[in-house]
Amino acid sequence: MNSRSLGIIASGLSLGFVLASVGFSDFSEMQKMLSFTDWRMVSVFAGAVSLLAISLPLLPKNCQGAPRPLERGTVIGAAIFGLGWAICGACPAIPFVQLGEGKIFALLTLVGVFAGTWGYERVHQRYLKWDRSRCSD
Amino acid sequence: MTAANPHYWPAWAGALSLGAVALSFCWLAKRPLGVSGYIRKITRWREERAAEAREQSLPENPIEVQAALLRATLEEFKDQLSAEQIGDLQKQLVELESALASDCGAASCDAPLKRRLPASSALGFVLALSVGGALASLLRGDWQLQLSMPEAYIQVYGPGWLPWIVLPFGGFLVGWGTSMAGGCTSGHGLNGCARFQPGSLAATATFFGVAALVTVIMISLHAPK
Numbered sequence: 001m002n003s004r005s006l007g008i009i010a011s012g013l014s015l016g017f018v019l020a021s022v023g024f025s026d027f028s029e030m031q032k033m034l035s036f037t038d039w040r041m042v043s044v045f046a047g048a049v050s051l052l053a054i055s056l057p058l059l060p061k062n063c064q065g066a067p068r069p070l071e072r073g074t075v076i077g078a079a080i081f082g083l084g085w086a087i088c089g090a091c092p093a094i095p096f097v098q099l100g101e102g103k104i105f106a107l108l109t110l111v112g113v114f115a116g117t118w119g120y121e122r123v124h125q126r127y128l129k130w131d132r133s134r135c136s137d
Numbered sequence: 138m139t140a141a142n143p144h145y146w147p148a149w150a151g152a153l154s155l156g157a158v159a160l161s162f163c164w165l166a167k168r169p170l171g172v173s174g175y176i177r178k179i180t181r182w183r184e185e186r187a188a189e190a191r192e193q194s195l196p197e198n199p200i201e202v203q204a205a206l207l208r209a210t211l212e213e214f215k216d217q218l219s220a221e222q223i224g225d226l227q228k229q230l231v232e233l234e235s236a237l238a239s240d241c242g243a244a245s246c247d248a249p250l251k252r253r254l255p256a257s258s259a260l261g262f263v264l265a266l267s268v269g270g271a272l273a274s275l276l277r278g279d280w281q282l283q284l285s286m287p288e289a290y291i292q293v294y295g296p297g298w299l300p301w302i303v304l305p306f307g308g309f310l311v312g313w314g315t316s317m318a319g320g321c322t323s324g325h326g327l328n329g330c331a332r333f334q335p336g337s338l339a340a341t342a343t344f345f346g347v348a349a350l351v352t353v354i355m356i357s358l359h360a361p362k
Contacts, residue, residue: 005258007165011158012262015170016269018154021277023145025270027289034345034352040148045326047152048159052331055160065169068325068334077317078325078340080310082347086355088307089289091322092315093172095308096263100270102282105304112308117173118180119309120316132319 016097025097027089034086072130088112144277159327166258167251169332171324173315175259185256192252199250204233293359318344 022044023029032038033045056064085091090098090109098106124132146154162170178185196202207230215223274280286300294300315321318340320329326344329337 004165005255005261008162008254008258009261009265011162011165011170012265013269013272014154014158014161016266016271017273018151018158018269019266020270020273021146022151022155026145027287029145031289031293031352031356034349035356036349040145041151043148044146044151044155045322047148048155049327049330051152051156052159052327053333055156056163056328056331059160059163063163063167063169064332065163065171065328068320068329068332068336068340070336070339071319073317074319074336074340075343077314077319078343079314079347081314081318081321082344083351084307084310084312084314085344086307086348086351088304088311090308090311091172092176092311093263093266093321093323096266097270100267100272101274102271102280103287104282104284105286105301108301108304109308109311112305112310113176113312114180115305116309116312116314117176117316118312120313121177121180124316 015093016100019093019097020101024091025094025101025103030085030089066133069133071132073124073128073132084116155327159323163328166254168254169324169328171320171328172263173312173319173321173324175254175262176312177316178254178256178259179263182256185253188253189255195250197250198237200233200237202250204230204237207233293355314344 019025023041029038029041033041036042081091088109090106090113092113095106095110095113099110124130145151159170196205207226211218211223211226211230218226271280286296290300290304294303311321318325320326320337320340322341322344325334325337325340330341
């Protein structure tokens with residue numbers, strides 16, 4: 001366990017703390033955000049993106065990520081993700097946060113997320129095989 | 138009758154904290170945050186461990202790798218290259234080797250080759266998400282073991298078995314969709330959009346738009362008649 005992995009774990013802790021504190025792990029808050037009946041969480045997201053847009057270029061070059069071009073799966077995948085997000089109120093990180101908060105039902109969501117990820121990876125390797133700009137594909 | 142909502146952070150606090158966490162991750166891990174990628178790594182545990190083991194045999198110094206590649210190139214193609222080309226490559230090799238011998242000098246030695254994020258770090262990260270969530274609700278005083286379906290889901294899906302299958306189904310779509318799109322709200326949404334990457338902007342607009350549309354439909358289906 002080196003200092004980098006410790007830093008990554010500390011980041012995970014902070015992210016879980018922030019997500020839970022803002023309300024991303026609460027289904028009714030998520031519905032308020034997605035239906036734009038409450039702009040609080042929309043502003044959180046927009047504000048965070050703005051902060052990153054200003055500060056990411058100030059970080060060393062090797063902290064920047066790879067380019068993200070529009071690929072064949074981008075829009076369809078995003079649409080499928082959006083549908084799933086609306087019906088269960090969770091993006092991939094959320095079930096982990098919910099479990100920490102004692103919301104044991106989130107185990108169902110989590111199993112689904114892993115199954116969906118695993119399932120798509122198999123389908124992609126075997127049938128789709130398009131470029132995802134990943135070395136491991 | 139609705140349950141009392143815990144006090145969530147105001148927008149400015151949430152925005153600053155979320156941005157700060159994403160930024161500090163980039164700085165610590167030398168790559169942008171992207172949670173769907175960590176779930177993917179965990180599902181590919183064995184392949185990832187094998188790739189990490191292979192990676193260990195690579196030198197960290199990018200100049201060493203360049204030199205090794207040049208040597209291999211010269212060896213492999215020496216019969217197909219002209220004398221001029223061989224001389225050219227050998228000159229480059231000498232430059233690289235002297236850079237290595239003279240303790241680099243060039244800045245590139247300070248930037249070791251980026252290693253892949255280990256699957257174990259990905260697992261540690263997602264488990265830490267749970268601990269962070271636990272801390273937040275404990276400090277707020279509303280930590281509660283909830284085995285039953287909460288009110289919010291029952292309001293939308295009814296008190297029967299429906300929410301119990303909607304959750305894993307929704308999760309399945311989230312897992313599938315984020316894998317297909319190559320990112321989620323952190324990878325595409327936060328980092329990709331902040332860097333104005335076309336794929337991320339398209340993905341974020343799409344998943345936000347679809348999620349919003351579906352939510353509005355869901356809510357209107359349950360509006361009092």
